[in-house]
Amino acid sequence: MHPLVRAATVLAVITAIGRLDRPRPPRAPGPLPPAPVGALTAPCGPRTVPDGDVCVPLPPPGAAIDEAPAREPARAGRAGRAIGADDPIPRLPERPEAVAAYRLPIDAPSPEVISDYDLDRPARERRQGPGFREIGHGGLDLAAARGADVRAIALEYQEGSAEVLFVGELFGSTVVTSHLVREAGRLREYVVLFGHLEGFGPAAVPGSPLATGDVIGGVGDTGSPGNVHLHLEVRQVRDGARLRPVDAHRIVDPSVTIPCDPRNVLAPR
Ligand SMILES: [Zn+2]
Numbered sequence: 684m685h686p687l688v689r690a691a692t693v694l695a696v697i698t699a700i701g702r703l704d705r706p707r708p709p710r711a712p713g714p715l716p717p718a719p720v721g722a723l724t725a726p727c728g729p730r731t732v733p734d735g736d737v738c739v740p741l742p743p744p745g746a747a748i749d750e751a752p753a754r755e756p757a758r759a760g761r762a763g764r765a766i767g768a769d770d771p772i773p774r775l776p777e778r779p780e781a782v783a784a785y786r787l788p789i790d791a792p793s794p795e796v797i798s799d800y801d802l803d804r805p806a807r808e809r810r811q812g813p814g815f816r817e818i819g820h821g822g823l824d825l826a827a828a829r830g831a832d833v834r835a836i837a838l839e840y841q842e843g844s845a846e847v848l849f850v851g852e853l854f855g856s857t858v859v860t861s862h863l864v865r866e867a868g869r870l871r872e873y874v875v876l877f878g879h880l881e882g883f884g885p886a887a888v889p890g891s892p893l894a895t896g897d898v899i900g901g902v903g904d905t906g907s908p909g910n911v912h913l914h915l916e917v918r919q920v921r922d923g924a925r926l927r928p929v930d931a932h933r934i935v936d937p938s939v940t941i942p943c944d945p946r947n948v949l950a951p952r
Pocket of ligand 1: 750798823824
């Protein structure tokens with residue numbers, strides 16, 4: 684059997700086993716309210732986003748948005764724990780820096796990036812401060828109107844459909860999708876985390892395949908109260924690591940997955 688075919692077969696079996704073992708998904712926090720029509724084109728000024736009837740100013744870049752994933756409780760007196768693996772994957776030099784160059788899960792021709800991926804920078808340049816439980820930021824924080832649709836994406840060089848891996852509490856209400864990406868002649872698994880959702884969409888069913896554009900949730904501020912935004916994080920599954928059976932802790936366990944600059948795998952516009 685061709686090695687790639689064998690790898691795909693093994694992965695399919697592991698996936699099937701994972702489905703059998705997977706606990707029932709947690710109940711959605713509530714029905715997903717319809718996104719306000721024209722939410723992203725509401726007459727709000729620069730650096731503000733509509734939230735219901737009001738325009739909410741965005742926090743200044745690097746401002747305190749405490750959004751640490753739901754892991755073990757922070758130890759008393761110990762703030763600013765470093766996150767992620769020792770070997771986070773930096774943005775490749777050939778990948779454009781501008782987030783607007785990529786297809787995003789929200790409808791935003793000119794996306795406002797509140798916080799950037801900074802794990803590839805020196806420690807002193809990583810997001811930190813008294814308002815943070817953790818040092819560094821392993822994803823992109825994208826401003827959007829509350830309730831705006833968050834849609835499934837396909838990564839560049841993805842093979843087959845993405846799959847819903849997890850629906851539950853991680854960065855607030857979070858959906859995680861799994862993607863097989865062809866890289867240097869082999870298939871590698873990536874997971875994409877969509878955090879702080881205010882509700883789950885009809886496509887957010889663990890184990891289900893996703894078509895690009897399927898609604899998996901609405902933008903919200905769960906786990907980051909008062910800061911409505913989408914936390915978009917990409918992690919590469921380590922060689923030989925087992926992600927399944929799935930649980931929230933393993934998805935962000937640095938021994939299982941490595942934080943990766945999302946721009947390395949997002950599809951260009
Ligand atoms: Zn974030």
